[in-house]
Amino acid sequence: MKLRTIIACLFLYSVHSASAIISVGGPTTEWVEIIYPGVQSDYLTDQQTGIYEFDIVGSADGSHPGIYTQFDNGGDDLSRTDGELAFRFRVGGNKNPAYFEGLAWVGMDVNGDGVLDLFAGVENPKAATWTISIHDAGTGANISPSTTSISTTPEFSYNSIAGTFDWAPVTSTNDPSATNFDLDGGGETDYFISFKLPFADLVSAINTLVPGTDFDDTKAIAYVAATSTQGNSLNADLNGVEAGRDSTTTWEILGALSPELTADGTPIPEPATYAVLLGLSALILTGRRRLCRD
Known part of the structure; x- marks a missing residue:
């Protein structure tokens, strides 16, 4: 490998590994879209409550996602279990009073079986303060909307303080690429719900519950993102799913389950993809050896 290629690779690694405390109110350029199988990140005006601040919104062309993630490794590249993990939802507006009045949940399948194992979320039970928490999944099958519930007793819980939660209108500052600030055309500016939690606590919860x-920051997570009006279910809007779908259909068939990702949002190739990549690598190496011999 040429020296300049090695230097470039080392530079990219150092940039990727650099640590900075997550700014939950920061621009979308600092966040990673959680990609879903459907045509668009989420469908518009499909919330069950009829209240726009519960409606996750994403543009039809995929340029404005409904859900993002961000990971900071805590500045220690040798540790795979520290740092912060954050999520950001885009919803269709802000209903009076002037704060998010429900719950935003991220369900997680951490062993690839299509079952939601636990949830991280932020909730605001009709008060001006918010709670960020990690919960076990309920006692049901947790394979579809109708079989999924959330334990009411958190594994970890935190009263939100400045810097851990943000509820803010979408602007050209926090979404620099935005050309539309009202994706559903409902006459209300879209809002971002953003929150973060200690990654070590999530790791502890996963290793206890599953x-x-x-688990560490190299392992796979598949996400289901949803809003809700109550703490033990997902009853408002599901990201990536249009209204009217059968609630007994599994998360994967619905298109509500994201691909498997590492903590920083990097897709994990399926075994078949690995085989293709390994095959291509072998061909490249064989070709290089032949060139060297020639």
Whole structure:
């Protein structure tokens, strides 16, 4: 490998590994879209409550996602279990009073079986303060909307303080690429719900609730993102799913389950993809050896 290529690779690694405390109110350029299988990130005006601040919104061309994530490794590249993990939802507006009045949940499948194992979220039970928490999934099958529930007792819970939660209108400052600030055309400016939590607590919860996972920031998570009006279910809007779908259909078939990602939002190739990549690598190496011999 040429020296300049090695230097470039080392530079990219150092940039990727650099740590900065997550700014939950920061611009979308600092966040990573959580990609869903459907045509668009989320469908418009499909919330069950009829209240626009519960409606996750994403543009039809995919340029404005309904859900983002961000990870900071805590500045220690040798540790795979520290740092912060954050999520950002885009919703259709702000209903009076002037704060988010519900719950935003991120369900997680951490062992690839299509079952939601736990939830992280932010809730505001009709008060001007918010709670960020990590919960076990309920006792049901947790494979579809109708079989999923959330334990009411958190594994970890935090009263939100400045810097851990943000509820703000979408602007050219926090979404520099935005050309439309009202995706659903309802006459209300869209809002971002953003929150973060300690990654070590999530790791602890996963390894307790799903024994044998040995979870860290290199392992796979598939996400279901939703809003809700109550703490034990997902009853308002599901990201990536249009209204009217059968609630008994599994998360994966609905298109509500994201691809498997690492903590920083990097897609994890499926085994078949790995085989293709390994095959291509072998061909490239063989070609290089032949060129060297020639």
